[in-house]
Amino acid sequence: MFKKLRLTSKIENALMLTFTLIFLIFISISPDMNLESLKGVLIIGITVGIIYGLVAVGISLIYTGLDVVNFSHGEFFMLGAFTGLTVYNFLIDGEIIYKIFPEAYGWVGYVIGLFLAFVTMGLFGILIERIFLRPLTKKGGGYTVAGMGIIICGFGLSVILQNVAYVIWDPTAHPFHADLGLPITLGGVTLPMTYLWMLVTGFIVAGALYFFLNKTKMGLGVRAVAYSKVVSNLVGINVPLYISIIFGIACALAGIAGTLVGPTYQVVIYMGYIILLKAFAAAVVGGFGSLPGAIIGGFTVGLFETACAFFISGSHKDAYAFLLMIVVLLIKPTGFFGVQVKMKA
Amino acid sequence: MLKINNLVSGYGSVQILNGSNMEVKNQSIVALLGGNGTGKSTILKACSGIIRAWKGTISFDGEEIQNLAPHKIVEKGLVQVTQGKDVFPAMTVLENLRLGGFVLKSNIDLKNNLEKVFNYFPRLNERKNQLAATLSGGELQMLCIGRGLMSNPKMIMLDEPSAALAPQIVMDIFKNINKIRKDGLTVLVVEQNVRMALLLADYGYVIKDGAINVEGDSKKLMYDESVKDSYLGGGGTTANV
Numbered sequence: 001m002f003k004k005l006r007l008t009s010k011i012e013n014a015l016m017l018t019f020t021l022i023f024l025i026f027i028s029i030s031p032d033m034n035l036e037s038l039k040g041v042l043i044i045g046i047t048v049g050i051i052y053g054l055v056a057v058g059i060s061l062i063y064t065g066l067d068v069v070n071f072s073h074g075e076f077f078m079l080g081a082f083t084g085l086t087v088y089n090f091l092i093d094g095e096i097i098y099k100i101f102p103e104a105y106g107w108v109g110y111v112i113g114l115f116l117a118f119v120t121m122g123l124f125g126i127l128i129e130r131i132f133l134r135p136l137t138k139k140g141g142g143y144t145v146a147g148m149g150i151i152i153c154g155f156g157l158s159v160i161l162q163n164v165a166y167v168i169w170d171p172t173a174h175p176f177h178a179d180l181g182l183p184i185t186l187g188g189v190t191l192p193m194t195y196l197w198m199l200v201t202g203f204i205v206a207g208a209l210y211f212f213l214n215k216t217k218m219g220l221g222v223r224a225v226a227y228s229k230v231v232s233n234l235v236g237i238n239v240p241l242y243i244s245i246i247f248g249i250a251c252a253l254a255g256i257a258g259t260l261v262g263p264t265y266q267v268v269i270y271m272g273y274i275i276l277l278k279a280f281a282a283a284v285v286g287g288f289g290s291l292p293g294a295i296i297g298g299f300t301v302g303l304f305e306t307a308c309a310f311f312i313s314g315s316h317k318d319a320y321a322f323l324l325m326i327v328v329l330l331i332k333p334t335g336f337f338g339v340q341v342k343m344k345a
Numbered sequence: 346m347l348k349i350n351n352l353v354s355g356y357g358s359v360q361i362l363n364g365s366n367m368e369v370k371n372q373s374i375v376a377l378l379g380g381n382g383t384g385k386s387t388i389l390k391a392c393s394g395i396i397r398a399w400k401g402t403i404s405f406d407g408e409e410i411q412n413l414a415p416h417k418i419v420e421k422g423l424v425q426v427t428q429g430k431d432v433f434p435a436m437t438v439l440e441n442l443r444l445g446g447f448v449l450k451s452n453i454d455l456k457n458n459l460e461k462v463f464n465y466f467p468r469l470n471e472r473k474n475q476l477a478a479t480l481s482g483g484e485l486q487m488l489c490i491g492r493g494l495m496s497n498p499k500m501i502m503l504d505e506p507s508a509a510l511a512p513q514i515v516m517d518i519f520k521n522i523n524k525i526r527k528d529g530l531t532v533l534v535v536e537q538n539v540r541m542a543l544l545l546a547d548y549g550y551v552i553k554d555g556a557i558n559v560e561g562d563s564k565k566l567m568y569d570e571s572v573k574d575s576y577l578g579g580g581g582t583t584a585n586v
Contacts, residue, residue, distance in 0.1 A: 217447070224433060224444050231431045233395060236419030236448035236496055 049302025050202030074272030080255025106179030125251025287338025445495030
């Protein structure tokens with residue numbers, strides 16, 4: 001009665017394995033190769049990977065919920081970073097936090113920044129969905145002409161949101177001086193605290209998302225709506241509300257990812273563009289529409305990119321993610337966890 | 346319990362129903378019969394709010410429901426049970442049943458209803474931790490009916506519960522539908538398997554071209570020559586009792 005959901009073929013797996021081996025041999029003959037650098041690449045790769053994963057999960061969630069690819073997702077990442085930065089600066093400049101927590105004002109302010117970026121972006125996402133996407137979703141889902149409209153609307157929204165950020169925060173790069181303490185040494189690798197925050201918070205958020213989707217009633221509803229809106233209607237789920245919730249969660253994830261990345265680089269209104277493409281690559285590598293796939297895809301892209309940047313050449317860092325995406329698409333078009341056909345009721 | 350008055354509806358700009366009238370009495374089983382493409386499923390979809398009524402009214406329990414959102418209709422106690430293929434294949438049987446009870450507010454209700462469903466279909470209890478995709482056709486249909494019963498409905502509407510199933514399993518499912526009615530529920534069953542449906546039901550409606558053509562007591566309909574010849578593929582084995 002059901003078509004085979006997952007496409008697995010021995011040839012594809014063998015090709016993937018061959019590609020991985022070639023890649024490993026290639027980096028192992030690099031003159032920079034030693035245990036220390038390998039450890040560093042692993043930790044940095046996983047750290048960057050969890051960020052790509054969080055953004056990619058959002059893209060996949062929106063894809064399963066609304067049946068469209070959200071091309072404005074990077075801007076929620078950018079706005080999240082600005083929200084976190086503004087909240088942090090407000091708390092630190094006003095010395096509100098400093099008076100209450102003189103010892104740990106830096107990370108208390110940062111945690112509040114992360115939390116507010118998460119909540120604000122979630123609510124903002126719901127607002128955007130209600131105002132801009134709802135009229136189009138009503139005219140038909142992603143498989144109709146209206147779906148094309150939503151995709152174009154996503155591009156337009158991206159430009160509009162960038163310009164809104166331009167007006168509020170001007171186009172210069174803002175440094176995010178989060179005072180989180182001295183770098184720590186982890187297994188022989190010295191790691192700035194910002195990376196540790198990314199790593200730990202990223203895993204906590206991913207774990208919380210897993211718990212939410214699999215153990216709570218609302219998560220069950222989200223999964224049901226993602227699979228079939230008609231059947232969800234028939235079991236009594238308020239489908240329009242759940243579509244808003246899906247969009248809100250996806251934007252909240254992008255927002256918190258933005259604040260996590262902020263202190264490591266800098267906060268600038270153009271930062272959403274490259275993360276969108278990287279997260280897109282991660283989602284495709286993991287299998288479009290699969291949530292565990294998006295996280296695994298994030299790790300894969302993060303590790304591959306970091307390894308190539310370190311062992312081959314750092315000046316083409318942004319190209320490696322897409323090289324990996326193209327290779328995976330050629331060998332295994334469904335990605336690691338993708339389904340061959342998205343079945344609809 | 347359910348009263349459909351002069352219902353006109355369709356998909357997009359294509360009109361399917363041309364003024365159908367039906368009534369389902371409390372605690373009865375009513376069969377809605379007809380060939381392919383006559384509008385049987387469209388009536389069900391209009392009742393459960395998936396498509397809108399263009400004209401006419403649908404009242405359930407004395408209230409008009411044709412303008413309500415689908416989840417509000419489920420909350421009122423009118424549940425549509427689709428064919429077995431409409432489960433959530435990537436979820437376990439238990440999760441599918443939990444989704445059926447999505448409108449329930451308390452966990453105690455959920456637990457009681459789960460027990461009730463496992464009582465009707467012990468097979469589901471054995472397989473509760475399996476993915477729904479691994480179930481057989483008959484088990485899927487049981488799961489769909491069970492999911493419909495999870496929300497404490499007053500009335501369920503079954504869309505072809507016998508589709509693509511072996512006669513033995515169809516008998517089993519129909520026995521359970523009868524049991525469900527005896528426990529106080531009202532049942533509307535849409536069927537192509539005319540003989541089975543009329544054996545089960547108290548009253549029958551035959552739909553043709555989007556309007557009710559013949560109606561009557563199911564015993565009477567079973568031997569009605571005009572029904573047999575005109576609408577049910579006369580001379581076929583299904584209509585011969």
